[in-house]
Amino acid sequence: MNPYLIAICVLGLIVAALVVYIVVDKIRRKKELDELIEFLTKVQDRDTFPELGLEAEGRMLILRSEIYKLASTLQEQYTGEVKKNTYMAEMLSNISHQIKTPLTAINLMTDALKNGNLDEAQRRRCIANITEQTDHITWLVRSLLTLAEIDAGVLVLKKESVPVKEIIDGIVSGIAIEADIKDVAIEVNVPAENTINCDKRWMSEAFSNIIKNSLQHTEAGGAIKISSEETNLSVNIRIEDNGCGISKKDLPNIFERFYHGEKSDPNSNGIGLSLAKQIINSQNGTISCESEEGKGTIFEIKIYKSATV
Structure with missing residues (x-):
């Protein structure tokens, strides 16, 4: 057989193999990039945190792993902030409710004292009620301040x-x-x-x-x-x-x-x-x-x- 023909055939096979490899590699990389894009889209849309497969190799595997770590960290921070904001909103709502109730009672008793139609016993009851509600608000505010100081680690303890x-x-x-x-x-x-x-x-x-x-x-x-x-x-x-x-x-x-x-x-x-x-x-x-x-x-x-x- 002609040696030149053999060389041409071998060269042709090598080129064909390279073309196939390049095509397959491009398809594989496109698939991996599509998976990354889909993963990042789900994270951006705040869906359930998705799993990321590890079928990639080499630098693509490193890239996918680093993106996953970054997305996981950001997701944890986002979840923590949401919980913190929800807790603060609920706490402010509860504080508001706790203070509103005694303030309403104080307003009612004050209005009753203003009308001047109460006898001495009724006036004393109103004053006692106002004192009680004021003490309640004072205790509530003091307790909340104490909790805040404990949370912040600044409460001074004299042991x-x-x-x-x-x-x-x-x-x-x-x-x-x-x-x-x-x-x-x-x-x-x-x-x-x-x-x-x-x-x-x-x-x-x-x-x-x-x-x-x-x-x-x-x-x-x-x-x-x-x-x-x-x-x-x-x-x-x-x-x-x-x-x-x-x-x-x-x-x-x-x-x-x-x-x-x-x-x-x-x-x-x-x-x-x-x-x-x-x-x-x-x-x-x-x-x-x-x-x-x-x-x-x-x-x-x-x-x-x-x-x-």
Whole structure:
């Protein structure tokens, strides 16, 4: 066979193979680019975040991987901003509602005082109601400011060694009259030697919110038991009542801000337990809750001796 003919045939096959390779490569790259364009379009349209296949090779694989990482990061940031904005809108709406209610009552009482047709007893009731609503707004604003300071990490805590009994006795003394009126017994079994390292003022606020919550949901003839014990790791405080209990549906949400469960007091602002949890967490502690409807509720607080939480 003519060697020149053989060479021409071989050269022809090589050229044909190159043409086929180039065509196939262009088709493959076009397919990969189409997939990238489709992926980016879905991300731009904010659909469910799509999966990106890894059939590509070489530089195209690196490009696809980097685009996926960038899109994932942007998607997470976008989702986080949406959640933050939604939370802020809901919080502002709740704050507005919480302040609007007492302000409406104050306006009504003020109008009643202005008309001059009230006797002395009615005037005193109006003034007492205005004072009560003003105190409520003051407490609400102070609580919200405290939550904001805790969130920002700027709440100043003056920690010292404080007997748990000293904190509990002060709270119980403050609500004794209300408990007597409701016919609810408060039993305290806290050893004098149990001490915690905390800011007494703020820890008292936290414990007070929890105990008052128990008192609010305990019927006449019921009881609240407060006890503590010390371990090598922590001081554990237990606040137990035999009140109405919390439903399974509400239990996971009771520490959320502005949350109102099925059995919440209509006048409740939904901040007390949330504030208590934030204060306890900020002082190296944890809080948990167990409850059963019709039987009662148990709050377990652990204040750790060293920074373990």
